[in-house]
Amino acid sequence: MNRRDLLTKGFAAGTLAGMELPGAAQAGAGHVAAAQAALGASRGEWLAMLDRVSRPLFSALAERKLKQVMPVEAYAGEQQHRRKTTYLEALGRALAGIAPWLEHGSDNGQEGLLRRQYIDWSVAAIASAVDKRSPDYMDFGGDRQTIVDTAFLAVGLLRAPNQVLTKLPAASRTQLAEAMRATRDLLAGYNNWLLFAAAIEAALHAMGEPWDRMRVDYALRAHAEWYLGDGVYSDGPVFHQDYYNSFVIHPFLLESIDAVGRQEPAWAAMADPIRERAVRYAALQERMIAPDGSYPVVGRSIAYRCGAFHLLAHVARRQLLPKELPPEQVRGALSAVIRRTLGASGTFDREGWLTIGLAGHQPSLGEVYISTGSLYLCTAAFLPLGLPAEDRFWTGPAAPWTSVKVWGGADLPADHAIDGRHRTG
Numbered sequence: 186m187n188r189r190d191l192l193t194k195g196f197a198a199g200t201l202a203g204m205e206l207p208g209a210a211q212a213g214a215g216h217v218a219a220a221q222a223a224l225g226a227s228r229g230e231w232l233a234m235l236d237r238v239s240r241p242l243f244s245a246l247a248e249r250k251l252k253q254v255m256p257v258e259a260y261a262g263e264q265q266h267r268r269k270t271t272y273l274e275a276l277g278r279a280l281a282g283i284a285p286w287l288e289h290g291s292d293n294g295q296e297g298l299l300r301r302q303y304i305d306w307s308v309a310a311i312a313s314a315v316d317k318r319s320p321d322y323m324d325f326g327g328d329r330q331t332i333v334d335t336a337f338l339a340v341g342l343l344r345a346p347n348q349v350l351t352k353l354p355a356a357s358r359t360q361l362a363e364a365m366r367a368t369r370d371l372l373a374g375y376n377n378w379l380l381f382a383a384a385i386e387a388a389l390h391a392m393g394e395p396w397d398r399m400r401v402d403y404a405l406r407a408h409a410e411w412y413l414g415d416g417v418y419s420d421g422p423v424f425h426q427d428y429y430n431s432f433v434i435h436p437f438l439l440e441s442i443d444a445v446g447r448q449e450p451a452w453a454a455m456a457d458p459i460r461e462r463a464v465r466y467a468a469l470q471e472r473m474i475a476p477d478g479s480y481p482v483v484g485r486s487i488a489y490r491c492g493a494f495h496l497l498a499h500v501a502r503r504q505l506l507p508k509e510l511p512p513e514q515v516r517g518a519l520s521a522v523i524r525r526t527l528g529a530s531g532t533f534d535r536e537g538w539l540t541i542g543l544a545g546h547q548p549s550l551g552e553v554y555i556s557t558g559s560l561y562l563c564t565a566a567f568l569p570l571g572l573p574a575e576d577r578f579w580t581g582p583a584a585p586w587t588s589v590k591v592w593g594g595a596d597l598p599a600d601h602a603i604d605g606r607h608r609t610g
Contacts, residue, residue, distance in 0.1 A: 228570070231520070234528075236299065237533070237537065238527065238563065239564065240537070241254075241255075242275050243279070243303060243307065247309040247310055250321070251275075252321055255271075256534065257556055258541050258548065259555065259556040260552065260553045263556070269328050270330040270331060271556040272314075273323040273325070273334045273338070274330070274334045274561070276338060277334035277337030277338035277339075277340075278337045278562040280310075280338060280345075281340045282563075282568065283307070283567070284341040284344035285568055286303075286570040287307060287345045288345045288571060289573070290304075296574070308349060308352050311338075311353060311357060311361060314364075315357060315363075315364045326364070326367030326370055328371075329371050329372070330554070331371070332368045335365055335368050335385055336382070339388030340436070340440050343384075343440055344571070350392065358392065365385050375422070377420050379400075380404050380408070380434065380437035380438065380441065381437070382404060383400055383401045383437070383441045384437050386398075386400045387440065387441050387445050388444070391444055396445075398449070401445055402449070402451075405442070409455060409458075412462065415469075415602040415603055415604070416462045416463070416464075416465030417466065418430055418435075420434065427484020427486065428484060428487075428489075429484075429485070430466055430496065431494060431496035432486060432565075433495075436495050436565075438459050438463070442455060442456050442459050461603070462603075463496060463500060465603050467497045467505075467506065468506075471514070471515060471586060472600065474519075474522055474587075476592055478521030478524055478525030479525055482543065485552060486552065486562075487543050487550055488542060488552075488555050490526035490543055490563040491522045491525075491566035492564070492566060494566050495562070497515065497519065498519060498566050498569055499568050501515045501568070501569045501572075502571045504572075511581065511584055512578035513577065513578065513583065514586050515569075515586070516578055517583060517585060519566055521586070526544060529545040530545055531545035539560040
């Protein structure tokens, strides 16, 4: 048995079973079984799945073999174009997802040893990506898409400042800053992309590099104008029904305001509303998760799978959940989504790489901009691994999430919208 199998089996051994759900007699048998399994999900099970998703990527990057071994699945006719960006997509998105877990640092326990491996891999991966002599060099600034995934990389650095950013060799930090600045020559879209430009500048600030306040200011002010109410932002001047409030908007607003919010009084004044709106939208997200872990298949980028719940995972990790939403309840809800989207047959190819789809291999769900690297945004659902193992999120007694309770017959208080600090009828 190899080390990976040993780790996976050891983690999965902690999974609980045999729990009774309230209202089980009223709910469908299939939904009860799915919810029951998710209720018993352990931290070890999450780690095993995160390792399964991330290992092919980070191990290949550390050896500077990513472009050699990673397949590129893409929209018909787009494969060659996507090869220019898909590798940076994979690195940036995956690092943003695993970074809070890495920030715990290493220790001699089983999880700590695995974490040490990923910290080493992550540092080596970034060093390879920014080194123009590397076969895995990623052409920052060579395509508009690199704005997006340089920003995800930036968020990963903001989420793991001690275990990744500070451990980069000096030469790599210099190359990284130059790579980030290379994206400034590209025009960001007048939508959520403004937040990508802002996150890059926030990371440059965190690195002690010169940074552009105007790009941050523009993004924050534009999104303040695009706020629609009840925790929802428009993605640019026109509203889109999709998951971009969670994929990008709320998490990037939170990261940016945390990183540089104190640099300007006007930004500091935005901090409380940004957090309040994020908390509300996270509560809405928890209610979107059906008893079987499914959720509405609407809008763009549905192939990001459980990454659709980036915000809910982020708010849980930051311990900002509203008091009516216990952490252990969110653990069950996110576990159900992770199982439903990553546990489906066909999710991984024979070599362990993600395939395009939501519940298995469904390539027609991938838009023209979707490729293999894009799919690693799914790691955002694992952000609560950034909480210590002894946190209530992991140790609290298993609790059904809202839809399990309601469709099982439980009598719950009605949900209400927010408008600023006021509840409306």
